[in-house]
Amino acid sequence: MANRCYLYSTNVIPGASDELDDRKMIGIAEWDYEIPIVSKLLLSGNPKTCRSSLWENPEEIALIGDYASGVKNLENFLSQIELEAAQNLIAETIEFLNRPENQNQYFVFECGEIFDMGDTPLFEQNLALLEELKNMQPEVERALQSLVPPPIEVHKSAGFFAKLFGRTSKSSVPVHDLMKSIDDLGLGNWSNILYFDFSGD
Structure with missing residues (x-):
């Protein structure tokens, strides 16, 4: 088993009694072993439980949320990130989610694995x-706090010019892996081709 979570957009609620024959399930993203904040924010627009489209389980073990509201919630979050290293991924995310062919009424999230x-x-x-x-x-x-660079600390014993120009020893700067923090958000995984593909339905 792949142990992934899967995000799709869809035009109907999975398992609904009035589910349409022309159901759409468009692949949006998948993530290994973790449920990142990006996926949670996309599901945060009026989220509800629903039946799974991947698991034969009578219980509602998937989630569904409003597509437009979820994208808005994510954009509000991303607009607060000022790190230059994240800007390309942010632009790619917004562009992908706003493509007309990816948009539907709902997001559906499958975390069964x-x-x-x-x-x-x-x-x-x-x-x-x-x-x-x-x-x-x-x-x-x-x-957001994990994406804030640590302040540069000048050692107390630093000389006048070191203080003036902000020079400091490497040991005085806390270790903070900003790139890992960016990666942990879940950006950069956008694709219409997921392990479970519904494009042939």
Whole structure:
């Protein structure tokens, strides 16, 4: 098993009694082993549980959210990131999500493979994730804080010119891997071709 989570856009709610024969399931992204904040924000527009399109499970172990609201929530988050190193990924993300061929009424999120790595029933884990989506502010604040470069500290014993020009020894600068923090957001995984493909439906 791949142990991934999968994000699609769709025009109907999976498992709904009035599900259309012309259902669309457009691949948007997939992530290995983790559920990144980017995916959570995209699902945060009026999120609800729904039936899975990947698992034969009678319980609602997938999530669905409003596409337009989710994109807006993500754009609000990304607009607060000032790191130059993240700007290309941010631009790529916004461009991909705003392509007409990717847009539908809903996002649908399939985390069954991630949930299956734990011991808690899939439905309970899905409900816990739903509660996270309803209060994203603490996680948003942590993510933004992780993207703030540490201040450059001048050692107390530094000379006049070192203080004047901000020179400092390497040991006085905290280790902070900003590129890892950017990568942890979940940007850069956009693709219409996912492991589970519905384009032939």
